[in-house]
Amino acid sequence: MDKVCITLNVNGDRYELAVDPWRTLVEVLRDDLNLTGTKIGCQTGDCGACTVLIDGKSVASCMMLAVAADNKNIATIEGLSTGQDELHPIQEAFVEQGAIQCGYCTPGMVLSTKYLLDQNPDPTETEIRQALSGNLCRCTGYHRIVKAVEAVAVKMRADGKGE
């Protein structure tokens, strides 16, 4: 059973790897690339803790073979912020609104939020809840998370207009 040579473009960095074909993308991100911000939760595609963006689309990286991500552009939580010490506005809003408690679901929540706002910069509360329905939170509760998404949508629209 041969390893497969793949190229992963993660957060703008290019990695050439030989991987066992049965390894999932989240395993390779965490164990080979040391990008442990992406979490492993249910491993059945239900909880969204492993959410990453592939070519701009949110996917459950526990349900995707690493070989299937060959040559694709992958965005993980580590690459969201542009600066070393800064947070992305979505991350900032999660902090400000108290939308993080244990933090385990947060990377997935933040990336699902990014995917939503990329497509729909002005979502309704229902649209936010639908967009996050594939991300489970077991401690913070959803209320503050929804508030954070509402707040950052307003902020990002205002910032966008100011440019």
Place this chain on the structure above:
Amino acid sequence: MSLPKFTYCEPKTLEEAALKLAEYDGRARIVAGGTDLLLGMRRGIAKPEVVISLARIAGANAIVASATELRIGAMATLAEVAQHPLVQQHFPALACAAAVTGTVQIRNMGTVVGNICNASPSADTATPLLIYDAKMIVVAPGGERTVALAEFFRGPGKTALTQGELVKEIVLKLPSGTTRSNYQKLSPRSKVDIAIVGVSALLAFSETGAIRRARIAIGSVAPVPKRALEAENMLEGCQLTPEVIAAVAAVAAKEAAPITDMRASEDYRRSMVAVLTRRALQQNQREQQ
């Protein structure tokens, strides 16, 4: 907990994929979006020696229309189908079903063809495709054949595909004249959960407003998603009245053969077939007026 080991290949053509599939007779599995196969492997239900990916097959994710039909390729995702303008315009029940299958992430990965080939009785996209008389284009090492979707499902997880066969695409005939169709899903926890009952209904109206053609399909209430043929027959040539709708809904419920499981009882499912059939017909009627 890693997945069981397998050999992986990425054929460049469907013919090559079919040859590989035939070569490993029963020991190979096709992967498109992977959302069902990986789950099956993790649960120890699927144990393929070889996994054959369709990812490198050019054009396999295409959704293309001609003057008379729409073709949905094997790699077209649920999200792509749900958002496609022609699907939304001509096949709204399918657009709706694809938009409520699983989660956002699953819809960005999973495919409509995969949802059908997985052959779950509760597959959201099955009943819409049944009311649109979908045809499956099946590729084998020796060539192609066409299988009507109504003949495709053979039991839970079982399809008409035989050794070396895989589905290339789904073909839908574009509707002519005035037709209305929609999908009704019941899943009490949320849309993310699988349907405890799904009903799709299509009505084609004549110029007088009478029903020229009717299709009703019911999901999660029998070993396979299926058409409610008696209920359909009652509608043809009729004007849609509240009495007709109630009678048809009752017959559709009789055509269901549901089971009791953790999500719902047999009785509840049967009752809900009537409710969802009524809602589907009423929605068609409202859109017609």
